Ligand SMILES: Nc1ncnc2c1ncn2[C@@H]1O[C@H](COP(=O)(O)OP(=O)(O)OP(=O)(O)O)[C@@H](O)[C@H]1O
């Protein structure tokens with residue numbers, strides 16, 4: 001049995017619905033289909049999820065929430081009428097619109113998936129199963145045991161099911177959202193619950209590319225990836241697969257196929273526990289994100305001062321800040337933090353660190369981009385990392401920091417935001433088959 005998840009671009013309009021139906025109908029083993037909310041595709045420039053967030057926020061600020069909601073209504077009703085569906089989605093839309101002033105954020109924002117799934121279920125003739133009926137949250141996490149029992153119950157009598165992604169419910173029945181991109185997680189959880197043979201993730205690219213296709217035209221496709229490599233790439237910012245969606249399928253050794261709804265015959269990327277590696281390819285994938293801040297605290301022999309480190313972490317936790325990386329040396333520790341996390345409180349955090357902890361200096365650097373090269377080969381051939389840094393040095397890119405931590409399959413460099421695209425291009429050039437012949441001696 002296959003679980004097939006279709007992302008927002010795959011269900012953005014009636015034309016995209018038709019492509020999904022063709023794919024699903026071409027293989028009867030695709031018994032459970034998960035969909036995101038109608039997303040971006042061609043003329044559709046805003047995701048339904050973002051319009052619902054706008055509606056909720058407008059109401060919270062006592063502004064007109066009917067305006068963004070009208071766009072949601074227009075898009076979904078258009079899909080219904082263009083496909084001649086019998087769903088009567090208007091009644092659901094009326095009910096949701098009436099509830100916005102009193103409903104929770106999670107309820108309002110999850111309705112994009114709920115409504116899109118109802119439309120798709122009607123179109124392809126699958127039974128609609130609401131994720132709130134079986135994906136059960138307990139203490140913030142999904143309880144797989146409870147969810148499995150409930151899903152089995154919901155599936156009784158249904159051979160083919162259509163499930164909305166991105167949300168579940170707590171034991172009291174309150175809707176609980178997953179992180180952004182969470183429909184990937186729903187699909188992965190369901191694949192785990194039903195012991196699927198394959199988890200298909202359908203999007204708008206033919207698999208994971210070595211580097212972001214918006215930066216590298218015609219970037220080479222990665223044919224095979226390990227779960228760990230995909231997890232690291234997702235953590236570092238490739239939006240094509242949600243990082244938290246790896247674990248549920250890895251646990252059951254279920255392979256993932258990342259495929260293109262707009263070009264199903266092109267094939268995609270297969271993700272599994274181990275892969276046959278491409279000898280020529282030193283770096284499997286490159287990912288990154290702009291806009292980090294680096295807060296560095298310095299003191300002689302800081303690495304021996306647990307008390308100081310503890311106090312610094314307490315200051316960050318007080319502001320709900322979780323550093324993404326913590327490069328450290330004998331006399332200094334740096335906290336690398338996504339700027340969006342600290343934007344409002346940054347000055348307060350720096351002044352509290354200066355006033356409350358006994359250090360020689362607290363330095364702040366903004367506008368840092370992190371770029372990661374990921375490869376399972378790094379663990380066996382650490383010299384590759386040195387070669388990569390040498391290449392960046394020769395191209396006059398200022399590397400402010402290098403982090404090679406944790407999984408030891410990832411090398412992260414911190415560069416200026418302005419050098420982000422150039423760094424990705426340099427790494428890409430030196431990861432591809434042609435260029436690697438110059439440095440392949442390292443792995444020989
Ligand atoms: N290395 C990469 N390989 C492939 N795509 C990448 C990579 N890095 C970034 N992307 C971007 O990821 C996009 C696909 O992910 P996205 O989440 O937008 O898809 P989706 O299937 O429409 O899902 P949803 O709208 O539900 O989040 C691609 O269009 C591409 O621009």
Ligand SMILES: N[C@@H](CC(=O)O)C(=O)O
Pocket residue numbers: 007008036037047049050112165166179180181182183184
């Ligand atoms: N619709 C949600 C979830 C998803 O697409 O997976 C989002 O835009 O983040």
